[in-house]
Amino acid sequence: MSESVIRLQGVMKKYVSHEVLKGVSLQVNKGDIYGLIGKNGAGKTTIFKMILGLSPMDEGTVSISGSTNEKELLKNRGRIGFFVGTRFFDNLSARDNLDYFGTVKGISGKYRKEETERVLEIVGLKDVRKKYKGFSMGMKQRLGIANALIGNPEILILDEPTNGLDPQGIADVRNMIHRINEEFGITVVVSSHILGELENTATRFGIVHEGLVAKEITREDLKIREDKIEISVDDLERAKEVLAANGIKVLKETQERSTLEEFYFRVIGGV
Amino acid sequence: MISLILADLQKLFRSKVFYILFIVQLPVLIFVGNGDITAEERMVYSNGIINYLTPLIAVLPTYLGIFGDDFRSDSMQCAIGHGLTRNKVVLAKFIDLMIVAGLMFLLSAVVLFAKFEITTPYLTVRQSFRFASTILLAWLKTVGYGAFTLPAVFLFLRVSPGVILYNCFLLLICSIIQSVQEKMDVGVYDISFTGLIEKAEALAAAGKFVWPVIPAVTVYIIGALILSMWIFSVKEMEF
Numbered sequence: 001m002s003e004s005v006i007r008l009q010g011v012m013k014k015y016v017s018h019e020v021l022k023g024v025s026l027q028v029n030k031g032d033i034y035g036l037i038g039k040n041g042a043g044k045t046t047i048f049k050m051i052l053g054l055s056p057m058d059e060g061t062v063s064i065s066g067s068t069n070e071k072e073l074l075k076n077r078g079r080i081g082f083f084v085g086t087r088f089f090d091n092l093s094a095r096d097n098l099d100y101f102g103t104v105k106g107i108s109g110k111y112r113k114e115e116t117e118r119v120l121e122i123v124g125l126k127d128v129r130k131k132y133k134g135f136s137m138g139m140k141q142r143l144g145i146a147n148a149l150i151g152n153p154e155i156l157i158l159d160e161p162t163n164g165l166d167p168q169g170i171a172d173v174r175n176m177i178h179r180i181n182e183e184f185g186i187t188v189v190v191s192s193h194i195l196g197e198l199e200n201t202a203t204r205f206g207i208v209h210e211g212l213v214a215k216e217i218t219r220e221d222l223k224i225r226e227d228k229i230e231i232s233v234d235d236l237e238r239a240k241e242v243l244a245a246n247g248i249k250v251l252k253e254t255q256e257r258s259t260l261e262e263f264y265f266r267v268i269g270g271v
Numbered sequence: 272m273i274s275l276i277l278a279d280l281q282k283l284f285r286s287k288v289f290y291i292l293f294i295v296q297l298p299v300l301i302f303v304g305n306g307d308i309t310a311e312e313r314m315v316y317s318n319g320i321i322n323y324l325t326p327l328i329a330v331l332p333t334y335l336g337i338f339g340d341d342f343r344s345d346s347m348q349c350a351i352g353h354g355l356t357r358n359k360v361v362l363a364k365f366i367d368l369m370i371v372a373g374l375m376f377l378l379s380a381v382v383l384f385a386k387f388e389i390t391t392p393y394l395t396v397r398q399s400f401r402f403a404s405t406i407l408l409a410w411l412k413t414v415g416y417g418a419f420t421l422p423a424v425f426l427f428l429r430v431s432p433g434v435i436l437y438n439c440f441l442l443l444i445c446s447i448i449q450s451v452q453e454k455m456d457v458g459v460y461d462i463s464f465t466g467l468i469e470k471a472e473a474l475a476a477a478g479k480f481v482w483p484v485i486p487a488v489t490v491y492i493i494g495a496l497i498l499s500m501w502i503f504s505v506k507e508m509e510f
Binding site (some may be wrong): 015049052053054055056074075076077078080082084085087088089090091092096099100101103104105106147 | 505
């Protein structure tokens with residue numbers, strides 16, 4: 001059985017009269033690239049807030065690395081690196097920003113400098129010297145990911161890391177996520193409303209809809225398309241008739257993978 | 272918590288805001304209270320500077336260079352998401368305020384005492400001691416008023432309510448409490464934070480021990496911190 005690193009059970013959250021989460025349960029296993037998908041306002045960011053302790057929850061439990069105890073939760077949150085936006089200090093360089101956030105995370109002097117260089121190399125900002133205010137959107141996203149990586153976390157949470165990026169930037173982030181997961185063994189939880197993007201990135205998916213995780217599936221579940229197969233036969237005209245009765249030789253049969261988008265809409269009942 | 276304080280202070284002293292604000296008050300520190308006046312008159316001028324100008328300046332680096340940056344970036348979210356409790360975040364910010372204001376007062380004191388040593392009229396040892404007590408109490412008053420603004424800062428997660436409220440405390444609170452006292456015919460001034468600080472100033476001026484006042488003053492500050500912690504504990508952190 002897979003070891004769960006994050007588990008939510010029956011998590012509920014209400015903002016005034018609006019119920020954002022209506023009993024969310026999900027499980028992220030060690031080594032996963034877990035894609036949290038759902039339309040804007042579905043509750044993806046609120047789920048992250050619950051995991052990170054940035055918003056008090058009304059009901060339910062959050063477990064990180066097997067612990068639900070408040071004291072241990074605080075300690076275990078130290079194992080999570082997270083990217084939730086690109087709000088840094090305008091007048092500091094990438095290095096100085098990372099130095100500040102590294103200090104906040106309690107990473108000591110010499111190791112902090114080494115870590116800063118390591119994560120800047122991973123995200124491709126090692127040679128950038130200018131201040132944050134001069135950064136492009138792509139560079140800001142990269143710095144956000146670098147900040148999440150500093151301190152060598154076991155779990156990485158990325159909230160819509162490809163927002164506002166061009167196709168090259170999206171591909172770069174996707175490659176970065178794969179590298180982080182494969183090379184450093186970091187479990188990644190990533191959210192997006194761009195389904196095609198996550199389809200190529202994640203190994204497991206949680207579909208968030210109307211305040212619930214409506215379905216959790218693996219990449220394997222997408223493999224076999226239930227309603228359609230492509231068959232090449234030697235007599236196309238008569239194929240339908242003969243197939244049923246007389247066993248016309250099937251020369252080629254291709255099983256297509258359904259897209260994540262199709263699966264998503266099947267679950268939530270949309271178009 | 273210590274990591275957050277260290278990070279805040281390192282960042283603040285890398286930026287220019289602290290130094291600019293110190294330089295802004297430097298001409299007043301150097302040039303006011305000199306010339307053909309008595310030592311007592313010099314004390315009055317210097318007390319005015321240390322009780323009004325320095326407190327006005329001393330909190331600004333914390334509001335602008337620490338809180339302002341915090342709200343423009345995700346640094347508080349980073350600290351909390353990394354396992355720091357919200358109570359410790361509030362405490363860390365209060366300690367930032369104490370340290371930064373303390374440094375501003377210390378630098379101002381160094382300039383003033385250097386001036387007293389170099390230029391006339393010279394202060395007596397007793398006057399110097401009294402002035403040192405005034406500086407300590409002005410710092411305590413600054414820290415107290417700063418603490419009283421924290422509930423508003425954490426409620427709105429903005430700097431401006433804090434700055435406005437701080438200036439109200441510094442400039443208007445005496446008149447407000449006194450008018451309330453007159454209208455309601457109750458003696459609240461003596462037990463107010465400001466009244467207690469003034470009582471301590473009077474004790475120091477008479478060469479007496481000010482410490483009996485300190486526990487009551489501390490209770491006020493702790494009360495403000497508890498209120499800030501409660502407000503921040505139910506606050507949603509956006510990102």
